[in-house]
Amino acid sequence: xxxxxxxxxxxxxxxxxxxxxxxxxxxxxxxxxxxxxxxxxxxxxxxxxxxxxxxxxxxxxxxxxxxxxxxxxxxxxxxxxxxxxxxxxxxxxxxxxxxxxxxxxxxxxxxxxxxxxxxxxxxxxxxxxxxxxxxxxxxxxxxxxxxxxxxxxxxxxxxxxxxxxxxxxxxxxxxxxxxxxxxxxxxxxxxxxxxxxxxxxxxxxxxxxxxxxxxxxxxxxxxxxxxxxxxxxxxxxxxxxxxxxxxxxxxxxxxxxxxxxxxxxxxxxxxxxxxxxxxxxxxxxxxxxxxxxxxxxxxxxxxxxxxxxxxxxxxxxxxxxxxxxxxxxxxxxxxxxxxxxxxxxxxxxxxxxxxxxxxxxxxxxxxxxxxxxxxxxxxxxxxxxxxxxxxxxxxxxxx
Amino acid sequence: xxxxxxxxxxxxxxxxxxxxxxxxxxxxxxxxxxxxxxxxxxxxxxxxxxxxxxxxxxxxxxxxxxxxxxxxxxxxxxxxxxxxxxxxxxxxxxxxxxxxxxxxxxxxxxxxxxxxxxxxxxxxxxxxxxxxxxxxxxxxxxxxxxxxxxxxxxxxxxxxxxxxxxxxxxxxxxxxxxxxxxxxxxxxxxxxxxxxxxxxxxxxxxxxxxxxxxxxxxxxxxxxxxxxxxxxxxxxxxxxxxxxxxxxxxxxxxxxxxxxxxxxxxxxxxxxxxxxxxxxxxxxxxxxxxxxxxxxxxxxxxxxxxxxxxxxxxxxxxxxxxxxxxxxxxxxxxxxxxxxxxxxxxxxxxxxxxxxxxxxxxxxxxxxxxxxxxxxxxxxxxxxxxxxxxxxxxxxxxxxxxxxxxxxxxxxxxxxxxxxxxxxxxxxxxxxxxxxxxxxxxxxxxxxxxxxxxxxxxxxxxxxxxxxxxxxxxxxxxxxxxxxxxxxxxxxxxxxxxxxxxxxxxxxxxxxxxxxxxxxxxxxxxxxxxxxxxxxxxxxxxxxxxxxxx
Numbered sequence: 043x044x045x046x047x048x049x050x051x052x053x054x055x056x057x058x059x060x061x062x063x064x065x066x067x068x069x070x071x072x073x074x075x076x077x078x079x080x081x082x083x084x085x086x087x088x089x090x091x092x093x094x095x096x097x098x099x100x101x102x103x104x105x106x107x108x109x110x111x112x113x114x115x116x117x118x119x120x121x122x123x124x125x126x127x128x129x130x131x132x133x134x135x136x137x138x139x140x141x142x143x144x145x146x147x148x149x150x151x152x153x154x155x156x157x158x159x160x161x162x163x164x165x166x167x168x169x170x171x172x173x174x175x176x177x178x179x180x181x182x183x184x185x186x187x188x189x190x191x192x193x194x195x196x197x198x199x200x201x202x203x204x205x206x207x208x209x210x211x212x213x214x215x216x217x218x219x220x221x222x223x224x225x226x227x228x229x230x231x232x233x234x235x236x237x238x239x240x241x242x243x244x245x246x247x248x249x250x251x252x253x254x255x256x257x258x259x260x261x262x263x264x265x266x267x268x269x270x271x272x273x274x275x276x277x278x279x280x281x282x283x284x285x286x287x288x289x290x291x292x293x294x295x296x297x298x299x300x301x302x303x304x305x306x307x308x309x310x311x312x313x314x315x316x317x318x319x320x321x322x323x324x325x326x327x328x329x330x331x332x333x334x335x336x337x338x339x340x341x342x343x344x345x346x347x348x349x350x351x352x353x354x355x356x357x358x359x360x361x362x363x364x365x366x367x368x369x370x371x372x373x374x375x376x377x378x379x380x381x382x383x384x385x386x387x388x389x390x391x392x393x394x395x396x397x398x399x400x401x402x403x404x405x406x407x408x409x410x411x412x413x414x415x416x417x418x419x420x421x422x423x424x425x426x427x428x429x430x431x432x433x434x435x436x437x438x439x440x441x
Numbered sequence: 442x443x444x445x446x447x448x449x450x451x452x453x454x455x456x457x458x459x460x461x462x463x464x465x466x467x468x469x470x471x472x473x474x475x476x477x478x479x480x481x482x483x484x485x486x487x488x489x490x491x492x493x494x495x496x497x498x499x500x501x502x503x504x505x506x507x508x509x510x511x512x513x514x515x516x517x518x519x520x521x522x523x524x525x526x527x528x529x530x531x532x533x534x535x536x537x538x539x540x541x542x543x544x545x546x547x548x549x550x551x552x553x554x555x556x557x558x559x560x561x562x563x564x565x566x567x568x569x570x571x572x573x574x575x576x577x578x579x580x581x582x583x584x585x586x587x588x589x590x591x592x593x594x595x596x597x598x599x600x601x602x603x604x605x606x607x608x609x610x611x612x613x614x615x616x617x618x619x620x621x622x623x624x625x626x627x628x629x630x631x632x633x634x635x636x637x638x639x640x641x642x643x644x645x646x647x648x649x650x651x652x653x654x655x656x657x658x659x660x661x662x663x664x665x666x667x668x669x670x671x672x673x674x675x676x677x678x679x680x681x682x683x684x685x686x687x688x689x690x691x692x693x694x695x696x697x698x699x700x701x702x703x704x705x706x707x708x709x710x711x712x713x714x715x716x717x718x719x720x721x722x723x724x725x726x727x728x729x730x731x732x733x734x735x736x737x738x739x740x741x742x743x744x745x746x747x748x749x750x751x752x753x754x755x756x757x758x759x760x761x762x763x764x765x766x767x768x769x770x771x772x773x774x775x776x777x778x779x780x781x782x783x784x785x786x787x788x789x790x791x792x793x794x795x796x797x798x799x800x801x802x803x804x805x806x807x808x809x810x811x812x813x814x815x816x817x818x819x820x821x822x823x824x825x826x827x828x829x830x831x832x833x834x835x836x837x838x839x840x841x842x843x844x845x846x847x848x849x850x851x852x853x854x855x856x857x858x859x860x861x862x863x864x865x866x867x868x869x870x871x872x873x874x875x876x877x878x879x880x881x882x883x884x885x886x887x888x889x890x891x892x893x894x895x896x897x898x899x900x901x902x903x904x905x906x907x908x909x910x911x912x913x914x915x916x917x918x919x920x921x922x923x924x925x926x927x928x929x930x931x932x933x934x935x936x937x938x939x940x941x942x943x944x945x946x947x948x949x950x951x952x953x954x955x956x957x958x959x960x961x962x963x964x965x966x967x968x969x970x971x972x973x974x975x976x977x978x979x980x981x982x983x984x985x986x987x988x989x990x991x
Contacts, residue, residue, distance in 0.1 A: 043898055047884040050829065159829050166829040171881065172906035172914045183827070331983040334910050337472070342522035349463065 045375040045387070046169050046179075053164030054388045054398070057204045057436070058155050064198065065151045072143035075136045082133040089140060092119045105131050142193060150189065150199050157183050167389065176357055177332055177364035179390060186391040203389075203437035206398050210385075213404070214440035215411050215431040217393035219244055220363045221276050223428075227421035228329070228358065229312035233305060238425050245269040251305040252298060271302050275309060276359055278352030313355050320354040328361035329419060330369075362419070366427070367393060370418035377410050396437060404433060446496040446564045446702060447488055447591065448557040450575035451545075454593065455481050455534060457576055459527050461595065468912070469720045470922040477530035478719050482537055484593050486728055488574065489541075489704070492591070496569070496702035498544045500556045501535075505549035509686050516686060519633040533715060540712035542705040551693050554579060559693035561588045567699065572602070579629070581608040582620040583689060613646040615653075622655040625684025634686045637676030644669060655684050784921035788929055788959060795845040795958035797950060804863045807838070807846055811867060814840040816899075818876035818965035821883045822847075822957045824944040828885035833857060834945040836864075837957040839965045845958025849950040861890050871895040878902050878916045878964045901967040907984045908974050920963045923970045928963055929956045 080086045083103060087094040096117025100109040106127055112118050121138070128134045157165050167181045174180050181187060190196025205212050222244055226234035237247040242257070249268035250257040260268075267288060274284050285295035303310045320326050321340055325333045334357045338350040367390065374387055374395070385403045389396035395415070399407055408431055415429040434440035458480020467475045488494060509516045538545050548556050554577065561571045565587045572591040573580050580590050581603070590603040601607075608617050626645035628636020640648075648665070652658040658665075659681070662674045673680075709729055716725035798807050811817055818839045823831035832854070839845045848864075850857040867873065868887065873896040877883050880900040887893065902914045913919075920926050934956055935943045945953060975981035 043881055043884065043900065044894070047881050047888060050881070050885055051888050053829070161830070166827075168827070169881075172879075172902050175910040177910070330986070331980065332907060332910075333978065333980055333983075337468075337474075341524055343524035344521045345460075346463070346524045346526075 045371050046171070048375065049387055049389070050166050050168055052386050052388055052398070053159060053162055053166035054396070055163070055204050055206055056154055056158060056165050057202045058158070060204075061151050061155055061202050064202070065147055068143045068147045068151060068195070072140050072147070075140040075143065078136045079133055079140065082136070089137070090144075092116060095119050095137070099133070103133070105134070142195060146190070146195060146199065150184070151202075154184060154199075154202060169390070174364075175334060176360040177328065178360060179364070179368075181391070186389060189391075197438055200438035200441060201436045203396070205435065209402075210398050210400055211404060211433050211435060212437055212440040213385075213397040213399045213408070213411065213431060213433050214437060215395050215397070215415060215429050216441070217363075217367065217415060218428045218430055220366065220393050220427065221359050222272055223421060223425050224329070224359050224362050224366075225276060225309065225312070227423050227425035228362075229306075229308045230423045231306045231308035231312070234309070235423050235425050245272060248272055248302070248306075252301045254301075267298060271298055274299075275302075275313075276356060278355045316354050316358065317351050320350070326354045326357050328358050328365050329421070330362065330365040332361055332365060334361065363393065366419040367395070367415075370415040371395065373414035373418060374411055377414060378407070381406070381410075383407060394441070396440070399433070408433075442495070444496065444567075444569045444699075445492070445494045445572065446498075446560075446569045447492065447494040447572045447574055448560055449485065449488075449497070449499040450553045450557060450573070450577060450580075451481075451499050451501045451534070452553060453575045453577050454484055455527060455530065457593075457595070458484065459524065459530070473529070473719075474526040475530070475533075475719050475721075477527050478533045478537065479721065479724065481530075481534050482721065482724060482728075484574075485538070485541065485543075486724075487593070488591075492572070494572075494704060496564075496699060497704055498546050498560065498702050499538050500553040500560075501531075501545060501547040502553050503547045503549045503551075507550055507552055507555075508690070509552075513682060513686055515633050515635075517632050519630075533719060536715045537712065540708045540715060542707055544701050546695065548693060548695055551690065555690040555693050556695055558583045558689040558691040559695050560697055562691050563697040564699075567697070578611075579620070579624065579632075579687060579689065581612065582617055582687075583691075584608050584617045612642070614649055619649050619654070621684050621687045622649055622658075624687035625655045625680050626658070628683055629687060632686070634683045635679050636683045637672055637680050639672040640669070640676070648673070655680060784925050784927040786924070786926040788955060791843075791926065793843050793845070793959070793962065795847065795954055795962070797954040798846050798848045799950070801863075804848065804860060807848070808863055808867055811838055811840060812870075815872065816840070816874045816876060817867070818961045818968065819883065820877060820957060820960045820964060821886045822945050822953055823886055824946050828882050829889070831886065832946070833861075833886055833890065835950065835953055835957055836861070837961040839958065839961035842966050842969070843962060845962040847950070847954040847957045849953075852946065858890060861887075861892060865892055868892050869895045874899060876901065876965055876968045878960075878967070899968055901964050901971055904968070904971040904975060904984060907980050908971065908978055916960065916964065916967070919967055924963065924966055926963065926966075928959055931956070 076089055079089060083098050085098060085102070087098055089095060093116050096109075096119050099105055099119065100117045110118050110123070121141070124134050124138055128138060154165065159166055165184065167186055168183055169179045169181050171179060189199055203212070219238075222234075223238055225231075226238055233251060234244075234248075237244055243265075245265050245268050246257060246260050248271070249255075249260040249264040252268055252271065253260070253264050255264070267290075270284060270287050273279075274287070279287075281292050281296040281299055284290075284299065285292045288295065316326060317339070320336050324337070324339065325335045327333045334353070336350045336354055338346045339354060341347040341350065371387065371390065378385065378387065383403050383406075384400040385407050386398045387395060388398055395411070397407070397411070412429055412431055416427050418427075421427060432440045455477045459477040461480055462476040467479050469475055485499075489497070535545055546556055546560075547553075554575075557573050557575075557580075561573060561583060564571050565585065569587065571588040573583065573588065574591045574593060576592055576595070584590060584603065584605050586605065590601075590608075592601040592603065594600045603611070605617050608620065609615065612620060612623050614620070614623065623642065623645045624634065624636070626637050626640045626648065627642050628634045648658045648669075649655075652661055658673060659677050662670065662677065664670075665673055707728075713725070713729055716722075716729070798804055820837050821833055822835040822837070823833050825831040832852075833850050835847055835849050837845055837847045848860065850860060868875075869892075875894050875896060876899045878900065879902045880898050884894060884898075901916070901919065905912065905914050905919055917928050917930065920928050932938070934948045934952060935945060972981075975984050
């Protein structure tokens with residue numbers, strides 16, 4: 043509590059000049075993409091209107107003879123639809139660029155400067171402790187969780203978060219694969235625990251097992267598939283979800299999952315045990331003992347029950363990760379106070395912590411941060427936790 | 442005025458209402474899921490309010506097997522068990538319908554769609570405009586110039602009215618009678634109607650274009666080329682049976698006595714009782730006017746004028762006959778944020794001792810008094826919800842249930858700061874535990890005043906979050922749930938949410954006193970009831986660990 047109060051009080055400095063420039067740049071590029079769309083379509087229309095866009099793409103240009111309509115009779119032009127068409131049509135690419143840039147500009151680039159506190163000249167995000175049922179913190183004004191990381195242009199936004207002054211730099215420290223480590227630790231699956239203990243690339247190791255090849259022979263594609271299964275497990279995804287995600291057939295997805303379960307038998311056991319536990323006790327709990335009640339776990343209706351089962355599997359994993367980073371934050375806060383550091387902990391996003399570090403203290407606080415994070419909460423079965431740390435002149439550079 | 446009859450397919454609507462809210466369920470203080478009741482009530486009220494029905498009935502399926510089950514053992518055999526929450530909702534829903542004085546119709550051996558079909562045809566003959574209220578596509582076969590489908594809005598969308606033109610367009614057919622020909626060929630997974638293996642909607646429509654009816658398709662099966670021909674030839678019998686299963690039986694032993702279906706005055710006491718049981722506070726008020734107990738409440742997310750309008754529209758509706766429709770979007774899924782009701786205690790009927798503290802002498806006395814307690818509950822009143830920008834307007838304390846103090850902080854910030862300094866030693870005393878609701882906010886406000894809490898904290902919001910992570914954590918909701926006490930609502934002081942809302946700065950300190958001291962008092966009482974609950978659920982250790990460290 044005191045830790046969060048301190049962080050919210052601190053806030054973080056925002057580079058308004060950068061955001062201004064970036065806003066103009068995005069506007070220019072969005073405009074260029076828009077013009078390019080009109081040129082290829084041979085007609086000007088309102089690109090922001092899905093209805094008009096659908097008519098142009100599917101009636102006029104007929105880029106997809108099998109175009110689907112939504113219930114309201116319009117063509118579907120959602121991101122998922124367009125992404126599938128993007129590889130074949132430059133116009134669709136341009137539309138996606140237009141949408142992404144306009145969204146970035148309005149939601150973040152133009153919005154962030156408006157959140158600057160008049161008194162401090164900094165942005166003070168506000169953490170909600172009791173919103174996410176898993177125990178994770180969520181944040182508002184700005185919502186840091188939402189800042190896009192998947193695209194290059196989205197990541198650029200992190201450049202706007204800068205150190206307090208020229209005497210400071212930003213440090214970002216991030217847990218590595220924390221949820222999967224927790225899965226390994228709680229399930230006690232030997233193969234997975236072993237992979238973490240020997241410091242292997244977990245997705246690579248998974249791929250080797252699932253596809254039955256030597257670790258050196260794992261292709262990019264295999265690793266990607268293995269990664270999807272690994273995360274799918276955390277979120278309780280089945281063959282259908284995996285197939286959707288990877289764009290593969292359900293049969294292939296099922297084969298991968300079956301192989302996975304064979305190679306990591308205790309993971310399946312963990313899932314079954316957790317569901318049984320929940321059915322018997324009505325709740326599941328994190329490593330620290332925080333509970334989540336699942337009232338629908340014994341429902342006779344499949345859909346309702348499946349929803350509760352997914353939560354049963356997922357809650358202890360996400361919840362333990364949430365507990366862990368909170369413990370780390372408390373430790374770090376105490377250590378910083380003890381040493382009377384000028385450096386401050388500023389942000390918590392997902393599994394990452396961001397600090398304003400005084401240049402003279404960087405080397406001193408680095409090991410403290412890493413140590414506090416790695417030893418916040420000991421995992422069962424001796425699974426090690428690992429955190430990575432970066433330093434930079436802005437959040438992007440530090441990350 | 443045209444006579445408009447609305448026939449509702451109860452189960453279809455109830456299922457939809459239930460699933461629409463499944464990710465964000467409405468749970469009462471007693472732990473019941475009321476998605477189905479809530480969604481269904483919204484649908485029926487919206488109909489009454491916006492569609493000007495003159496007559497209405499709600500049709501239910503019964504447990505008795507129908508002709509379809511005896512004909513085809515697998516009919517609807519793929520259905521999953523009905524969710525328990527829906528089963529337990531049905532009696533409530535029937536009570537609500539009865540409270541609205543709308544007839545409930547169920548005929549053994551027939552499904553709701555048969556009953557609706559039969560009634561629709563009879564009413565049509567008597568000159569009615571009939572609307573079958575259902576999301577179910579099978580009803581397309583019954584549609585005519587005067588019988589239409591009313592598809593209720595879903596997830597914030599708009600309702601749809603489907604007449605013959607819309608139905609024919611949807612299936613790509615010539616006339617609505619062909620809906621059963623299509624269904625006979627393509628089958629219907631929802632009802633486990635098999636259809637012809639390998640024939641889908643598109644193929645079925647194409648075949649019908651050529652041959653006009655299923656029977657004619659089958660008669661000409663020998664002439665149909667390629668694999669489709671083979672499939673049709675192989676599936677003849679199954680197709681005929683499927684068509685029969687998909688056909689709505691309009692020859693049902695039911696009579697249409699129009700006076701029974703007339704929209705009548707609702708039975709307010711009966712509705713009041715059920716709405717209170719289900720804790721439908723806002724919705725209840727919207728329907729019954731102000732007859733549900735409790736203070737007026739904010740109209741969620743809309744401008745000030747709306748609640749009045751809604752109530753007026755309601756009065757018009759059930760008192761007289763409505764003149765023009767009131768467009769009030771009550772979409773299923775918008776899940777309005779209702780407070781549990783059932784709280785019969787409030788500031789007006791509960792003894793309390795709240796005092797306003799202003800002078801230095803009074804402040805000194807208060808500090809002295811508080812310092813004799815180890816556990817102090819406090820709450821700040823401010824000008825806004827952003828603690829980094831808000832100004833403090835006052836601070837309240839409570840150390841005993843029913844007792845509270847409100848320290849007024851004037852607009853003059855220097856004076857405010859001076860007054861707060863009196864409390865600094867208290868906050869700096871590491872032996873004191875501070876109780877608050879969302880205490881981080883108050884701590885941040887204090888931090889801006891240069892005051893930090895040295896001791897432990899107990900946050901009633903977080904305590905409840907640990908007890909029930911999926912539940913609502915607002916102080917008002919918790920107070921009603923655990924204390925049966927409805928606190929003064931902030932809207933009574935600063936107005937409803939929206940542009941016209943003022944700030945605490947504009948309110949008389951004497952008036953804030955009641956509200957603010959009550960907050961501290963209630964938070965303290967919440968702590969007292971939540972502590973044993975933490976033990977009961979065996980999460981106390983977890984909670985206390987954070988309490989001391991976080």
